[in-house]
Amino acid sequence: MAELYRRFGGGLATIFLALVLLWIAGMVLAPNVMMIDYALRPNLPPAQIGGPNDVYSLDNVLYLANEAVHRSIFFKTIWASAFVAFATFVVCYPLAYWLAQHATPGQTAVALIALTIPFWVNEVLRTLAWYILLAFRGPLNALLLSIGLIDEPVRWYGNGGVLAGMIYAYILFMLFPIYNAVESLEKAQIEAARDLGASTWRIHWRVVMPHAKAGIATGCVFTFMLAAGSYVAPALLGAPGSRWFTQIIYNWFFEGGDWNRGAAYALVLLVLCLAVVLVTLKLARVNLTDVAK
Amino acid sequence: MSHSVELHQVGMTFGQTRAVGDVSFTVEGGEFFSILGPSGCGKTTILRMIAGFLTPSEGQIVIGGRDMAGLGPDQRPTAMIFQSLALFPLMTVWENIAFGLEARGVSKAERRKRADELLKLIALEGFGERMPGELSGGQRQRVAIARALAVEPQVLLLDEPLSALDLKLRQHMRAELRALQKRTGVTFIYITHDQSEALAMSDRIAVMSAGVLQQVGAPRELYDNPATSFVASFVGETNALAGKVTSLASGIATVETSLGAMHGKAGPGVAAGQAARLYVRPEALVVSAKGGDNRLDATVERIDFEGAFALAHGRLDDGSELVASISSTKLSDAPSIGARASFAFDRRHAVVLADG
Numbered sequence: 001m002a003e004l005y006r007r008f009g010g011g012l013a014t015i016f017l018a019l020v021l022l023w024i025a026g027m028v029l030a031p032n033v034m035m036i037d038y039a040l041r042p043n044l045p046p047a048q049i050g051g052p053n054d055v056y057s058l059d060n061v062l063y064l065a066n067e068a069v070h071r072s073i074f075f076k077t078i079w080a081s082a083f084v085a086f087a088t089f090v091v092c093y094p095l096a097y098w099l100a101q102h103a104t105p106g107q108t109a110v111a112l113i114a115l116t117i118p119f120w121v122n123e124v125l126r127t128l129a130w131y132i133l134l135a136f137r138g139p140l141n142a143l144l145l146s147i148g149l150i151d152e153p154v155r156w157y158g159n160g161g162v163l164a165g166m167i168y169a170y171i172l173f174m175l176f177p178i179y180n181a182v183e184s185l186e187k188a189q190i191e192a193a194r195d196l197g198a199s200t201w202r203i204h205w206r207v208v209m210p211h212a213k214a215g216i217a218t219g220c221v222f223t224f225m226l227a228a229g230s231y232v233a234p235a236l237l238g239a240p241g242s243r244w245f246t247q248i249i250y251n252w253f254f255e256g257g258d259w260n261r262g263a264a265y266a267l268v269l270l271v272l273c274l275a276v277v278l279v280t281l282k283l284a285r286v287n288l289t290d291v292a293k
Numbered sequence: 294m295s296h297s298v299e300l301h302q303v304g305m306t307f308g309q310t311r312a313v314g315d316v317s318f319t320v321e322g323g324e325f326f327s328i329l330g331p332s333g334c335g336k337t338t339i340l341r342m343i344a345g346f347l348t349p350s351e352g353q354i355v356i357g358g359r360d361m362a363g364l365g366p367d368q369r370p371t372a373m374i375f376q377s378l379a380l381f382p383l384m385t386v387w388e389n390i391a392f393g394l395e396a397r398g399v400s401k402a403e404r405r406k407r408a409d410e411l412l413k414l415i416a417l418e419g420f421g422e423r424m425p426g427e428l429s430g431g432q433r434q435r436v437a438i439a440r441a442l443a444v445e446p447q448v449l450l451l452d453e454p455l456s457a458l459d460l461k462l463r464q465h466m467r468a469e470l471r472a473l474q475k476r477t478g479v480t481f482i483y484i485t486h487d488q489s490e491a492l493a494m495s496d497r498i499a500v501m502s503a504g505v506l507q508q509v510g511a512p513r514e515l516y517d518n519p520a521t522s523f524v525a526s527f528v529g530e531t532n533a534l535a536g537k538v539t540s541l542a543s544g545i546a547t548v549e550t551s552l553g554a555m556h557g558k559a560g561p562g563v564a565a566g567q568a569a570r571l572y573v574r575p576e577a578l579v580v581s582a583k584g585g586d587n588r589l590d591a592t593v594e595r596i597d598f599e600g601a602f603a604l605a606h607g608r609l610d611d612g613s614e615l616v617a618s619i620s621s622t623k624l625s626d627a628p629s630i631g632a633r634a635s636f637a638f639d640r641r642h643a644v645v646l647a648d649g
Contacts, residue, residue, distance in 0.1 A: 188379035191346060195366040195373050196393035196444055206392070210383045 038263035060264030070248055070265075077245035078272060080159075081227035084166045085174075085220045091167055092174040092219065097208065099175075100182035101190065115172060123169060127232045130165045134237065161237035162244070166227050173226060174219035181215025182208060217284035221277050228273050245269055295480045296357030296370055296447035297322045298343060303352030305338050312338045316352070316506045318499050320482060322447075325474050327483045327491040330501035331527070336484045339501075340450050343482065344373045357447055367396075372446035374454045378437040380425040386436055387412070387421035393444035411439040414473075431462045438473065448480045455490065467494050488528050492516065500524050520561050522646045525572040532578070532615050534571045534589075538645065541565050546645040551611045555587050557643030568648045577642035578617035580605055580627060581634050588637045591615050593628050603627070607636055 005013045040056045064070055099108050133140050134156035141153040193203045234244035252262030298320040305313040313335040320326040328336040341347045345366035354361045380389050390411050391404035412418050415435035455463045471494050474481045485491050491498045492512040500507040508520040519525035536550035546559035548571045557571045591607030607615040617636050619627050628634040
């Protein structure tokens with residue numbers, strides 16, 4: 001704070017501080033406080049709001065705890081998001097390693113442009129592209145049928161479709177943190193490990209991954225949070241059997257007309273996501289500031 | 294007896310660049326062998342080819358009588374010490390040392406025991422649980438050596454491992470490396486651009502320039518009888534006098550320079566009529582000498598005191614400079630600055646080498 005004032009002088013520093021406070025108050029605190037407020041109140045007709053029945057309670061949260069279908073979708077969303085993070089890691093790690101340690105500058109440029117260009121398109125449109133690709137009479141089934149890999153079209157919508165759509169949507173959030181981390185690894189360490197007789201697997205497990213741990217944890221946390229809060233991919237690429245918790249929240253707000261219960265559901269999701277993230281970071285011995293970097 | 298290393302007409306080309314051309318030499322088992330040359334001369338390329346990180350474009354590398362073609366670094370009886378040391382910063386010292394054993398599936402108890410033995414060898418007992426970042430430069434250096442020795446290599450390859458240390462520590466580590474090499478009997482191939490390091494430690498030295506092997510020999514031999522003008526000027530300090538060979542008799546060549554005829558030992562391939570240079574070391578020049586056939590008159594421009602000796606810089610009549618070293622004990626007899634003095638040398642202490 002003193003540093004801020006010393007560098008920018010009284011006027012400018014005060015403006016900066018005010019903007020930050022405004023941001024925190026308006027963009028972070030206000031919506032969340034309102035959501036908590038909604039979550040703890042019952043859903044009442046307008047006439048009764050503020051009346052004797054409008055009291056704080058945990059009823060909306062307890063409703064989720066007692067509703068078996070919603071509860072199972074909730075836990076499924078959590079572990080499926082974790083699986084999305086893991087699967088995205090499996091896809092990204094080899095690519096990040098190759099880009100960071102082996103690719104020539106030209107190859108890196110081409111690969112990064114190829115990876116980035118799709119992200120110039122809106123997420124909904126990108127997911128729609130997958131919707132078309134994975135359609136029952138779509139190009140993927142046509143291709144697999146024509147090369148004789150399958151005898152009849154596969155219904156991709158559902159768990160497989162959601163997984164594919166999410167991995168595709170979040171690849172950069174996993175790739176860049178790992179790429180940055182692996183790039184800072186001195187090549188001689190990999191060579192030394194190899195020279196000492198370590199297998200490729202051991203080189204990665206003992207030398208590269210420990211070095212890239214912060215990047216891997218960051219990528220996993222990003223991907224997990226994005227996946228748990230994703231709506232487009234499960235809505236477009238899912239099937240009734242692959243419903244996502246965000247869809248339930250959406251339904252409470254826009255179809256059930258019960259904003260209070262929707263807010264309670266959203267709050268539970270937020271709290272559990274935070275818990276998972278903090279535990280992951282604790283296990284990986286990475287702190288939140290490293291992730292922010 | 295540890296393994297010998299033979300290079301047969303080894304060459305390496307990167308794209309359009311010829312990094313190493315037609316290099317052949319043999320390192321005897323148990324020898325401390327240095328490859329000396331300025332940066333970019335191809336010495337690291339040679340070391341990496343011996344280690345198996347690079348595949349030679351042509352030629353053959355034989356270690357312990359076995360052709361190494363097609364074998365990766367993990368399959369060769371060599372271990373490398375990297376210029377940066379490349380210790381694993383997230384492993385403890387003992388885990389670093391035992392990493393090669395871990396890769397070979399040795400049990401943890403056995404690994405720990407072996408690491409402790411090696412820590413004792415490098416005089417770092419009790420440092421096993423520390424992290425590499427907590428050690429000093431010299432200690433890290435020793436851990437890197439222990440890590441390489443843990444896999445019991447026949448040949449240890451060292452890529453300028455002392456270059457990051459300060460002068461005092463470097464000199465201390467030279468002696469330690471030398472002693473360690475004698476104790477373990479492992480063949481050492483040591484890369485350096487520091488000629489005093491190579492001269493002090495090595496049994497034999499290969500001098501390289503621009504990818505070409507210049508000369509292989511014992512330190513004294515390189516210093517006293519350089520085979521090429523590059524070796525003469527790169528290894529140690531020297532004065533060069535350009536001229537033309539006029540006659541050659543019983544190993545002594547006479548060179549007609551702009552300052553008169555000078556005599557020196559004829560280097561390999563020197564023939565009468567050739568453009569050549571006569572090389573004479575500063576310590577071979579005697580200042581203010583009377584008589585003798587190799588005598589050069591110069592004006593003393595300055596005398597730089599270096600401690601054990603002083604360097605007298607003389608300006609010759611043709612404008613070129615001449616440097617002679619004077620022992621500090623004889624400094625009181627030295628000519629004063631600005632005075633004329635004669636610099637003389639014995640013909641057995643000068644070498645005549647063809648230009649090129």
